[in-house]
Amino acid sequence: NFGRIAAQTAKQAILQKIRQTERTIVYEEYKDRVGDIVSGSVRRFERGDIVVDLGRAEAVMPSKERIPTEEYQIGDRVRAFVLAVQDNTMGPAIILSRAHPDFVRRLFAMEVAEIADKTVEIRAVAREAGYRTKIAVISHEEKVDPVGACVGMRGIRVKNIVRELSGEKIDIVRWSDDVRTYVTNALSPAKLLRVNIDAEARVVYVVTDPEQLSLAIGKRGQNVRLASRLLGCRIEIKSEETVKDEVAAALAAMLRQVEGLEEEAPEAETSGPAIDYDSHLPLEELSGISDRMRERLIEHGFSHAGALAEADPATLMEIPGIGPHSAAQLIQTAKSALAAQAAAGNEE
Numbered sequence: 001n002f003g004r005i006a007a008q009t010a011k012q013a014i015l016q017k018i019r020q021t022e023r024t025i026v027y028e029e030y031k032d033r034v035g036d037i038v039s040g041s042v043r044r045f046e047r048g049d050i051v052v053d054l055g056r057a058e059a060v061m062p063s064k065e066r067i068p069t070e071e072y073q074i075g076d077r078v079r080a081f082v083l084a085v086q087d088n089t090m091g092p093a094i095i096l097s098r099a100h101p102d103f104v105r106r107l108f109a110m111e112v113a114e115i116a117d118k119t120v121e122i123r124a125v126a127r128e129a130g131y132r133t134k135i136a137v138i139s140h141e142e143k144v145d146p147v148g149a150c151v152g153m154r155g156i157r158v159k160n161i162v163r164e165l166s167g168e169k170i171d172i173v174r175w176s177d178d179v180r181t182y183v184t185n186a187l188s189p190a191k192l193l194r195v196n197i198d199a200e201a202r203v204v205y206v207v208t209d210p211e212q213l214s215l216a217i218g219k220r221g222q223n224v225r226l227a228s229r230l231l232g233c234r235i236e237i238k239s240e241e242t243v244k245d246e247v248a249a250a251l252a253a254m255l256r257q258v259e260g261l262e263e264e265a266p267e268a269e270t271s272g273p274a275i276d277y278d279s280h281l282p283l284e285e286l287s288g289i290s291d292r293m294r295e296r297l298i299e300h301g302f303s304h305a306g307a308l309a310e311a312d313p314a315t316l317m318e319i320p321g322i323g324p325h326s327a328a329q330l331i332q333t334a335k336s337a338l339a340a341q342a343a344a345g346n347e348e
Contacts, residue, residue: 027092065097069130099129114149126229136175186227190216198321202233250328281305309334
């Protein structure tokens, strides 16, 4: 007995309630699937974003979450990582990603049984989507090789993942508690000569042969950039020849500075007391040296200012956290302190 307007109003209210219930069902279904991999087909394109049909719902893959080297056509099947599920007035928004590092992590968990049962753990992932990925793995059982488990027999496991990522290169490295070992693994296949670590500045200084320098840096700096993300600190790579040139330049600058002082005050030089390099002036008396650096110097045999003043810069650079400039500065600091001590003794 309802009129036309009343019946239409009732119909709209029912349809609106149905749509709202459908949105609630979709949100409840996908809100706990964040971090999972889902598959669907490309339905349409919206301003560079891809709308993917998941069956009961539609998801969006923003342009920044796409792999740059991939092209899609309407109807193409696509697998992606559920990045987020947002509930808003227009309905639940399911955000997908194929460029996120966790997409690679989830692919390995699906492909490698040892990762799924937590025998092998992925400690870190660094990725430049479409080009190259580095993952660091560790095994919780001595008999299980983490790298071999991820590669699989004849490389079948990693090949399946590379195929899913449209040919993206994947480097699998062994994670280690020892930072030097970890850096060496992360920069493989390049061979390293020395690794010095400045924990305070979060910088790793690496020295290689000139022939290995380009391999360590990688194409457009990709290898060292990914290794830096994997470690969570900055990596500076130089060839051995470059380091020698820098040390020589630093010593030459010091020599020029000393010669300039001699020209300015020749009388003070000739009449001044000689520096006693056998003096056991403690390192605590030297200004500008942190407690941590002082401990490192003592650990490596430089227990007093005299030993530090006579040190070879190359020997100092083998201590973690000491580069060419720091070595020259430490030697100059020790010499200045000894000169001041000798001058004070002469006055007394």
